[in-house]
Amino acid sequence: MSFDSFHDFLAMGGHAPYVWWSYVAGAAVLGLDLAWLARRRRRTVDAVRRAEDRSREER
Amino acid sequence: MTLRLKERWHQLGSPRWFYRISERWPSWLVGLGVLLIVVGWIWGLAFAPPDYQQGNSFRIMYVHVPASMLAESCYVLMGVAGAVLLIWRMKLADMVVAAAAPIGVGFVALSLITGVLWGKPTWLQTSDRWWVWDARTTSMLVLLFLYFGLIALRQAVPRQETAGRACALLAVVGLINIPIIKYSVDWWLTLHQPASFSLTEKPAMPAVMWLPLLFSALGFYSFFAGALTLALRNEILGRERRTQWVRELLAVSPQ
Numbered sequence: 338m339s340f341d342s343f344h345d346f347l348a349m350g351g352h353a354p355y356v357w358w359s360y361v362a363g364a365a366v367l368g369l370d371l372a373w374l375a376r377r378r379r380r381t382v383d384a385v386r387r388a389e390d391r392s393r394e395e396r
Numbered sequence: 397m398t399l400r401l402k403e404r405w406h407q408l409g410s411p412r413w414f415y416r417i418s419e420r421w422p423s424w425l426v427g428l429g430v431l432l433i434v435v436g437w438i439w440g441l442a443f444a445p446p447d448y449q450q451g452n453s454f455r456i457m458y459v460h461v462p463a464s465m466l467a468e469s470c471y472v473l474m475g476v477a478g479a480v481l482l483i484w485r486m487k488l489a490d491m492v493v494a495a496a497a498p499i500g501v502g503f504v505a506l507s508l509i510t511g512v513l514w515g516k517p518t519w520l521q522t523s524d525r526w527w528v529w530d531a532r533t534t535s536m537l538v539l540l541f542l543y544f545g546l547i548a549l550r551q552a553v554p555r556q557e558t559a560g561r562a563c564a565l566l567a568v569v570g571l572i573n574i575p576i577i578k579y580s581v582d583w584w585l586t587l588h589q590p591a592s593f594s595l596t597e598k599p600a601m602p603a604v605m606w607l608p609l610l611f612s613a614l615g616f617y618s619f620f621a622g623a624l625t626l627a628l629r630n631e632i633l634g635r636e637r638r639t640q641w642v643r644e645l646l647a648v649s650p651q
Contacts, residue, residue, distance in 0.1 A: 338442060339442060339443055339444060339445050346442060349453075349455070350451045350452040352453040352517055355456060355513045355514065355517050356455050359460065360437065362459070363459040363506060363510070366505065367430075367433070367619060369502065370619075370623050371623070374623060374626040377630045378630050381633045381634045382646055384634075384637065385642060386646060388637065388638075
């Protein structure tokens, strides 16, 4: 461990906001990537299924 | 032999073939990536010693450096895929350019955000400014606009094939910005520090400082490979939605 206490760890030697917001931004970008990809997947699949249902009704 | 190689090459360009073989890749790649990133970040945040000049703000490196590497690598990948599309007219290459752009935007944005957060306590402690028009920051901003341009161009051109070729051309031409970003810290007098690592030399910092970076960077690459595969699979489904194989695939299995 490079810090003496948990409080020191959170304080980051006075650089807390810069360090912690950087890591929050990093986690947020990775999380948003996955959420966006999952949403696009659902939408594409739904669109294909809807088109398929319509063509079945027409038949 | 040459005939078989040629067959493999064509198979590689087949979206349907790629969709079939890549089913399990994303969970493994994203899972491994997240694991490596978590290890690298905890290691870097809690166990690496503070920098003798910058104190604890240097820990931003474990987000900033991998994000910047990926922002550039993703662009190089799009440039290469663009060239493949222009030379061999491979459909899958166009899908790679389309799928990679939105993921790359995230990495450039992250690189710029963490760069600002690192620059503030390092270069601008006594100033009320947050941004410096430095050769590195400016060329990175140009990269962001190249990504925006690629996304906007694809949406602006209605015909898919024309849009694909226009984007491929822009991706290839934009490659010129990559060496500019890389050498900006050497060519111009900049605030940005030069690269701390190279492939050929032993790193100057202790292992406990660079090993977390290696984990984090490998994690970002693995995550990117997984996310790109997911995006590519979405792109394939979307473009091939009228084909028999996609309709059958989605009618049979729930996912």
